[in-house]
Amino acid sequence: MPSPALEPIVATKLRHLTAEQVAFYHEHGYLRIPKVFTPREMDALDRDLTWLIQTWAGTSPGWSGPWRKKLMDEATEKKSQLIAMHDLQLYSEPWMRAVTNEKLCNSMADLLGPDVELHHSTLHAKPPETGHPFPMHQDWAFYKHRDDRYVDVLVHLDDTCHANGEIRFIDGSHKQGALEHITQTPEGACTPHLPVEQYPLAGTVPVPAKRGDVVVFNIFTIHGSHINTTDRVRRLVRVGYRHPENEQYHGQSLGRQGLMVRGIRPNAKGIRPAYVEE
DSSP states (O other), rough: OOOOOOOOOSSSSSSSHHHHHHHHHHSEEEEETTTTOEEEEEEEHHHHHHHHHHHOOOEEEESSSTTTHHHSOOHHHHHHBBEEOGGGGGHHHHHHHHHHHHHHHHHHHHHHHHHHHEEEEEHHHHHTTTOOOHHHHEEGTTTSSSSSSSEEEESSSSSSOTTTTEEEEEGGGGGOOOOOOOOOOTTTEEEEETTTTTTTTTEEEEOOOOOOOOEEEEOOOOEEOOBOOSSSOOOEEEEEEOOOSOOEEEEEETOOOOOOEEOOOOTTTOOOOTTOOO
């Protein structure tokens, strides 16, 4: 289901990113922004993330589908695990500060325009040696929006590299718009993903990053990652930001208004304020 590419938003006055960084994002569909978080901020996030994993996060075999047997051998596939939870900012003050971080939110305004809404946050932790790989996909398949005024942000708690499954992209793939994903197989429903044969991890662009960096990408950018083969957990937290006029019609956090982290929420559709009684 291809969607027409939108004209890139050009901020009248950049708040954190350079013009070159903004142009790179719009051309390639992704961008690494170094040192968004200070070492002190990362220490607080790290401390609370350990507590969140122990207290609130769930562990599961992760994404389903026949792709698992193509990206993992049988023994690894049986042991592969994913540690995940949603909306960390609802459980931790440091994570509330993280999703409203000045450098991060100013960067989102540079990419989305002056009005920026927080949509969600999600932890993805790959355990040692059998940490879950991800087949190629667009995040649009998990929270469908009308257009591409949506930026996903990966906050890096750990340095990433090929061995622990850094994020990988198909360069410029966001220009194709939304693509239909596989959600049904002869065995039943499965996690949305693109055909492995048509969209292999081989040949994709790796974007390793350091602790405290963020990697951002368009909701239509095709991406995935290899398994974590190291002896240490690899932890990322994904944070989604959108233009408040970009309507969602399916998926995670549907119908929920998010925190306005920059600008204002336009009222083009005449939405009644939440406090007004019927």
